[in-house]
Amino acid sequence: MRITLAVLTIAALALSGPQLSAKPVRRAAIPAAIFTDPLPDKAHPARMEVLHIPSGGVEINGVAYLAAGAGPHPTLVLCHGWPGNEKNLDLAQAVRRAGWNVVTFNYRGSWGSPSNFRFAQNPEDAKAVLAYLRLPANAAKLGVDTKRMALMGHSMGGWVSTLVGGEDENLLGIGLISAANMGFMRGLDRPAIVKLASENSETLAGTSPEIMADELIAGRAGFDFMRTAPGLALHPLLVLSSDDGLAPQTDALIAAVRKAGGTRITAVHAATDHSWSDHRIYLEAQVITWLNSLLAGKRP
Secondary structure (H helix, E strand, C coil): CCCCHHHHHHHHHCCCCCCCCCCCCCCCCCCHHHCCCCCCCCCCCCEEEEEEEEECCEEEEEEEEECCCCCCEEEEEEECCCCCCCCCHHHHHHHHHCCCEEEEECCCCECCCCCCCCCCHHHHHHHHHHHHHHCHHHHHHHCEEEEEEEEEEECHHHHHHHHHHCCCCCCCEEEEECCCCCCCCCCCCHHHHHHHHHCCCCCECCCCHHHHHHHHHHCHHHHCHHHHHHHHCCCCEEEEEECCCCHHHHHHHHHHHHHCCCCCEEEEEECCCCCCCCCHHHHHHHHHHHHHHHHHCCCC
8 A cells, every 4th residue: 555644644533642652573583483494294295286275256366375394384375465565475474484374365356366456346255265274174274273363464454454343253363554444434525535536546347536535435334443342352452563664554553453452462653665665574574573472372
């Protein structure tokens, strides 16, 4: 998702106060998986599998980055943003080296997946991916430990993760990377939203900036990720924010999750752009450290 800071920052600041902060992982505490390949396992090598996942009457495209070893492995489902130019595949590779499977996918109407792109379908597609991985035959084939699955998303994918994760009690944890609240269009008129949509239209089929703007305007209440706070409070939650104008939105979500009783929150802010362009290793370190804490049953 390309962010027009002059637009989104004004809108975001209208909602919340100062940014929250938390002690980050020390720069020296870089997990070995970021710079070390796993030992070869000839019987169960690391590999990739192309997936065709049923959702909404079509099959969306997915890729499974499968970890070395007999498994089953803990598995992270990674949701991309709007339109998804930054898919965080370097993060997927690093997480796989840490012993996790990682599954990425493209929403209906995006990046070659069939059908027309609509925001309301994106959470449905993420739910379909989780359901697909939980089918016993698929879990066995892919080496998925269905009792140790986490959901994470970048930008719009973070919004997807809140809507899906807030309703799924069986997830190990939920992670947000520079998440955008797609229900937050307060203070933006239709021309401004059309302009924003026109800057995020690459590879999206069966839509237009005007169609996307009208859906965002009509869906404000239902798309607001603040309503997911009670469900998110039941999970460990990782919130990574950056200097892209969106941090006040996730700060407000953190406050709402805490108000709803959530205590397992890890929040880190980094002085970087929306895509974490100069903080990729730092991003990988934060995510892997948090994922490992889920397996250990403790906070990082």
